[in-house]
Amino acid sequence: VQLQASGGGLVQAGGSLRLSCAASGRTFSNYAMGWFRQAPGKEREFVAAISWSSGSAYYYADSVKGRFTISRDNAKNTVYLQMNSLKLEDTANYYCASAHTIAAMRSSLVDYWGKGTQVTVSS
DSSP states (O other): OEEEEEOOEEEETTOOEEEEEEEESSOGGGSEEEEEEEOTTSOOEEEEEEOSSTTSOEEEOTTTTTTEEEEEEGGGTEEEEEEOSOOGGGOEEEEEEEESSHHHHHTTOOSEEOBOEEEEEEO
């Protein structure tokens, strides 16, 4: 199983980025997918998750609610994270992950991790 994240980069505060995570090697549509992030010197933290059935359930960390949107395209085996109104504190390495359920994802009971993609927000 491979999860390949992309779309990170350098953006000014207030700007937007869209991260993508392409999955291969498993029946992608049967699992919850999500995003975590880790800033330098800090622990990895949960960002957002979406249930296996696109559109049925979502969960967001309080710090990103109203600014980030998670979505998935099961036909393309891809999950997205649209990040708007980016803040300096959103700077981190972003990782995509798969888990059996959203609840498991929130508890970091992750089956597979992807390699991170760096997001840097500048002032």
